[in-house]
Amino acid sequence: MSKYYLAVDIGASSGRHILGHLENGKMVLEEIYRFPNGMKPVNGEKIWDIGALFGEVVNGMKKCRELGKIPVSVGIDTWAVDFVLLDENDKRLGNAVAYRDDRTKGMDAKVYETVAEDELYATTGIQKQIFNSIYQLMALKEKKPELLTKARTFLMIPDYLHFLLSGVKAQEYTNATTTQLVNPKTGDWDRERIEKLGYPVEMFLPIQEPGTAIGHLKEEIQKEVGFDCNVVLPATHDTGSAVVAVPSNDKNVLYISSGTWSLMGTELLEADCGKEAMQRNFTNEGGYNRRYRFLKNIMGLWMIQSVRKEIAADQSFGEICESASKCTIPSIVDANDDRFLAPENMTAEVQKACEETGQQVPQGIAEVAAVIYNSLAKCYAATLQELEEQTGCRYDNIHVVGGGANADYLNQLTAKYTGKTVLAGPTEATAIGNLAVQMMAGEELADLQDARSCIFQSFAIKQYPVV
Template sequence: MTGHAERGRFEQETSMTTVLAVDLGSASGRVLAGTLTDGRLEVTDIHRFKHQARRREDGTLTWDVATMEAETINGLTKALEQFPDARAVSIDTWGVDWAPLDEDGRLVGDVIAYRDERTSRTLDAFRERIADREFFDLTGNQPATINTANQLFAYLREEPEAASRVAAALFLPDYFAYRLTGVVGWSRTIASTSGLLTPGGGGFNDEVFTRLGIPRGWFGELSADRTVVGPCTVPGLQTLTVVRGGAHDSACAVHGLPIEAGKRAYFLSCGSWSVLGAIEDEPLMSDVAFDMGITNEGRTDGGVRPLFNITGMWILQEIQRQWEREGTPTDTDELVAQARELPEAPGVFDPDGEAFASPGDMQRKIDEALDAQGVARPDSMAGYVRVIIESFARRYARGIGELTEATGKAPDQLNLVGGGARNRLLCDLTAQIAGVTVVRGPIEASTFGSLLAQLETIGALDPQDRASVIAASTSTHVHTPTRA
């Protein structure tokens, strides 16, 4: 394994305008190209693919990283056929998951998925080492079973033989960058989701490693985003250089937000998960922040994103899957249009409720939540969609109020990006209930932010010009509340 990233490769190469982005989600992936011309970034969709987590014979939930890697290389090959002048690529993924490597740089067993139940089995032992509030004070992250710290703690207990062969632990985007370059590294934005750093993400917290018994030698030093990893060594892709354009998907999304100078914005990246947060220079570490469930993660430009992780539009997707399994075809746009015509829902549910975090019979779970309030159940599919969307809008409004209390500064606008930006009813209701202007779009914010960060890394875009490029290249819609 190569120990150090190559730096400065592009210091004299400032004329390149085409870069590639690989965005890996928990069920799908995509490869896109971005070409900067005359202050405008044009994005081209190159390749999309599906993948899914798998259960081992012992029930352990794992990621199919071989498929993700093969499809990434397939997409990059297609991209170079269409854009042979492309010179850089960056990879972003969801947070917290990691890959174990041995001394020869080979995977040790499987890459375990964050939803695997092992972290729940070891939670009590984890808390005996570090209590919840102390964990927040040490790391700036909320305690959660999905955190990398919890995963590593469980791994050491449940797979001691495999753990004895581990030489390095890489976060997923760093693992795929390693597979393209042979260079090991640890990117700040993705590491900031782990529960292993000091508050604000300045470096790894050695006390956390010591208290949990995690080998510090599995991790090197952090690398800032917007730096070079190294040249791609995959045959046919050697013209590309891998850079850190923001390794965490929601950090990329924030980097691509259309925010006017002087405006204070909160952000909501709305997909299967919803990430609602503020843009700050320092982490929020107060009692109020801890009690509200605020966690602090890194930004691509070096700042901090105090945020809430909220169960997302996955609830809507899950109930539609249920209806279709029962023989009723559904169309999301049509259902949302019908829901728009309905009156205000008589009751809502808390999307953060434990019942809604797992799949299966989502309609029954909503019914039970409404029954507990003495509220009538919806009498149509559109009625359920209305309840779901209104429940999210009210949860977002509550989160905006909590962020305002924690930061002491109300937002001028909420930038809503991701797949949820397609849902105009969600944007309208959020604006009305929260009493804040909602700026909707761009939908593909993660990819857009990654491409911009790469262009900044290679010297093709001055960071001071990022806002003007975003304004020239994206389409947004404004939803204004009728009552403030």
């Protein structure tokens, strides 16, 4: 009889519940529930409706009972950097504010009044992103200090959802590192600098490893969903889970976790916190088994998602990709420019960027998408060159995992601009990595090498040669 594991994978625009089990040595997936997600404006803030999200987590778990496929464990992964604060009674303080909210404007300067930027990188290895938790906390300190005064517990979004399921407060490693408050050498909070910054140091819990079983479902949750199971921490940062699912055991592996963001990088056994890595804006995010995801954040398919919503809601991403491939517009924009982080209108912003640089202004979804796809691929090529210079390694190919593995035209462009063979798949990398960590915890997979070999054998990998 199969042992089922449940991955709850929540992204910025949607979430899904995927059951996984092993069959003849291969991982088999079954999506059983999907639900929408998105930022909402509330009282001048962009927030996540965390109560509704948890309601959907529970609704999806009920489907397991309906199907008669009861998981032995469940684990939740989400995006990084966002968090909630709990008071002395474990009640949430304020909103779950989204990273695209503009409350962090100017907060970098406030942080650097206490901790110099180069010192911060040298002691955390995390690239500067204005939405990192360290700047979000400074925004609270400056604008809503009463919330920090009342705070007794800091939990990242997936940790809070695990708490609502189990009643156990636990802080998982991979997501904790994205706060820019963790020391990569110790793998623990940099409590000295947290204290210097004026954040309540006591609210930061001991950090737990991915694969840790933190408890069972709370009694009221058991009654609601109709079963009990273990709650196991996966790599709760979705990119952390996606990288677990990169189907390669090569010593030097290069990947792009392609979705809302494009995360391009490699794995290191020791963090690179040097000045050159900082200047190039590489980050050393925590990975499974204390590996380091040495990578760069690139704006990603958020740009395509936005323009589709604005001017081509009736077209699928596949149709948009196909129509873009037939365009010859030569214009290129800087895909990493902050102007594309949360513009009021992405289409207009891309057009404006082309106009400002004297390039052909794209018209219609095909041309706008073509500009975006070419710009992303150009950015991948530049990042590849920096990675090879920084690590001293030469990479033979690029593994593209996540939803972007389906973007044929982008994969073709990536091979063209980088001069590397692109190996695309699996597309469900985040859920697969989540499940793999649970299966390792359940002793059905021996270790990371075994998990990646299983993933390689289980899912189709499409090859895009250099043309």
